[in-house]
Structures are given as C-alpha cells and as structure tokens.
Amino acid sequence: MPQPTVVIEGLVPLDLPDARQSVGPLHAQLRECILDGRLAPGTVLSQVALGRQLGVSRTPVREALRMLQEEGLVEAEPNQRMRVACIDPAELDADYAMRIMLETLAMTMTLDGFDAQARRAAKAQLTAMRRAARARDIEGWSAAHGEYHRLLTARAGAALQRQLRALSDRSVRYIRITQRFDPTRWDEPGNVEHPAILEAVLLGDRDAAVSCLAHHLERTALRVMREHAPDYSPIAVPKAMDLVNAGLPTWKA
Missing domain, CATH: 1.10.10.10 (Winged helix-like DNA-binding domain superfamily/Winged helix DNA-binding domain)
Structure with missing residues (x-):
C-alpha cells in the first residue's frame, strides 16, 4: 500500500x-x-x-x-x-563571535572606498528596512538587511566575503525564527542600531563604526540565544567583544 x-x-x-x-x-x-x-x-x-x-x-x-x-x-x-538541524546555541555563539571579528575587519577595509554611490545605496536599504518592518514583511526586511550589511563590507575581498556570507546564512536562520515568534517588536533595536552604524561610517569615524557594528551583532546574538536557549551561557561572543574593545579607545568601548 x-x-x-x-x-x-x-x-x-x-x-x-x-x-x-x-x-x-x-x-x-x-x-x-x-x-x-x-x-x-x-x-x-x-x-x-x-x-x-x-x-x-x-x-x-x-x-x-x-x-x-x-x-x-x-x-x-x-x-x-x-x-x-536543531538549534545549537554553541554554534550560534561561535558564528556570531566570528561575525563580530570578521565583519568589523571587513568594514574597516571598506570605509576608505565608501563613496557617494555606496552611501546612497546604504541609505536606500535603511529606508527599505523601515518600510518592510512597518508592513511586517519579514522577507523584504531580510533582503534589505542582508544588502545593507553587504554594502558595509563590500571592499573586503572575495575570500572574506565568502566567509561572511556563510556566517550570515547560518545566523539568519535563527533571526527569522525569532521574528516569526515575535511579530510585533523584532525590528525595534535595529531601527536605532543600523542608522547609528551608517552615521559613524558617513562621518569617517572608524572607531565609532566598529563599536556600533560590534555591539549590534553582540546584542542580536545574545537576544537570539536568550530566546532559543535561555540556559546557555555564551562564551565566544563576550571574548570577541573583549578583543574588539581592546583595540578601541576606552571612551569608545
């Protein structure tokens, strides 16, 4: 049968x-x-x-x-x-720690070449994220969000870009699941953090840009881990933040 x-x-x-x-x-x-x-x-x-x-x-x-x-x-x-694959908080912890280190590196490699065209494109993606969030369009927001982060790291080179894409793909799965379980408030922190990162980039303030991006990724990682695995104590993300902050002036850390 x-x-x-x-x-x-x-x-x-x-x-x-x-x-x-x-x-x-x-x-x-x-x-x-x-x-x-x-x-x-x-x-x-x-x-x-x-x-x-x-x-x-x-x-x-x-x-x-x-x-x-x-x-x-x-x-x-x-x-x-x-x-x-089931949710693995240790994997998520490691992935976001690598993102904090590699994405901040890639952004510093991009800053000098962040020209007028890149600025317009990044601002357009911020607008697209806000519109998608208001419409509760998770897919549209995710596409704009991915492109925004790509623009911030676009001059990092092909090898580093491949690593960033792989890490982003693994972490976006957890973010989208969180968005579906929290349909009314998932966009609120990013509404402040994403423009702050771009503002620092446009001002040419490398230290502020690195700090804003690192703390944005840290906050996202800790929120997702807290919601999916509340008993897990992150190890890699705090260590990555220690390394990033060690390279910043104390008033920026």
Whole structure:
C-alpha cells in the first residue's frame, strides 16, 4: 500500500525538463525554507515524501540533502533519514563571535572606498528596512538587511566575503525564527542600531563604526540565544567583544 505524501508548507513542485537540472533549484528551495523557518528545526525530511511533493526522483533529493548537510543545515539520522538541524546555541555563539571579528575587519577595509554611490545605496536599504518592518514583511526586511550589511563590507575581498556570507546564512536562520515568534517588536533595536552604524561610517569615524557594528551583532546574538536557549551561557561572543574593545579607545568601548 503506497505511503501518503507528507505535504510541507512552502514547497512547490519543480518544472524542469531534465531531472539532472533539478538539483540546484531543489537545493535552493529547501535551503530557503530552512533559513526562513518554514522548515522548523527538527523537521524530518523524507526523500520519498519530498520527491513526491516536488515532482522529482529520489536521486536529486538525496543530492540536495547532501549539500545541505555539508552546510550544516540538515543532519543525518540513524535510519538514513535527514532532519533539519536543531538549534545549537554553541554554534550560534561561535558564528556570531566570528561575525563580530570578521565583519568589523571587513568594514574597516571598506570605509576608505565608501563613496557617494555606496552611501546612497546604504541609505536606500535603511529606508527599505523601515518600510518592510512597518508592513511586517519579514522577507523584504531580510533582503534589505542582508544588502545593507553587504554594502558595509563590500571592499573586503572575495575570500572574506565568502566567509561572511556563510556566517550570515547560518545566523539568519535563527533571526527569522525569532521574528516569526515575535511579530510585533523584532525590528525595534535595529531601527536605532543600523542608522547609528551608517552615521559613524558617513562621518569617517572608524572607531565609532566598529563599536556600533560590534555591539549590534553582540546584542542580536545574545537576544537570539536568550530566546532559543535561555540556559546557555555564551562564551565566544563576550571574548570577541573583549578583543574588539581592546583595540578601541576606552571612551569608545
């Protein structure tokens, strides 16, 4: 007797003539559903059920899940099934510590070349974030937020950019889950912090820009960890902040 198809909200069938072309779009769709919280932590991902819902064979599903496993977004179970990776506060702690160190570095590499075009683009993303937040458009806000942070680090070089993108992708998953559980207040701290970072950048105040960005990332990390793992005591983020503050004048720290 055939097993019933398990329908996962947000997944849509792929319409590709060649099954060999389906791995990329399938990986992208599953990845986006994990990052934005539609596929919640702990969700079991059956290759058969996913194949039926998406209209593809098990082979591209298996390959897409393998790619997601390499990214740390899914985990293998003993029965060879996969499940969406559960919330790991230690991983989040480490990811944000690395973001604090690397993103502040990347911003200092970008400041000298932050020209009029970059300034206009960053201001436009701040406006887009405010509008999306008022409309409670989490996806729109997330896109503008990601582009805003990218603009602040745009001259850091390809290798560092890749590391920042990977860290951002892992942390944005937790942020989006938090946003969905707190639909009325999730944007409030960023409404103050994001403009403060840009103001320091526009003034050419390197120390203030580094301090604002580091404290913004620290505050975000501690809030997400507090909400998802209240019993966890962060270690890496405070150490990263100690290192950043050690390089700033005491009146800036």
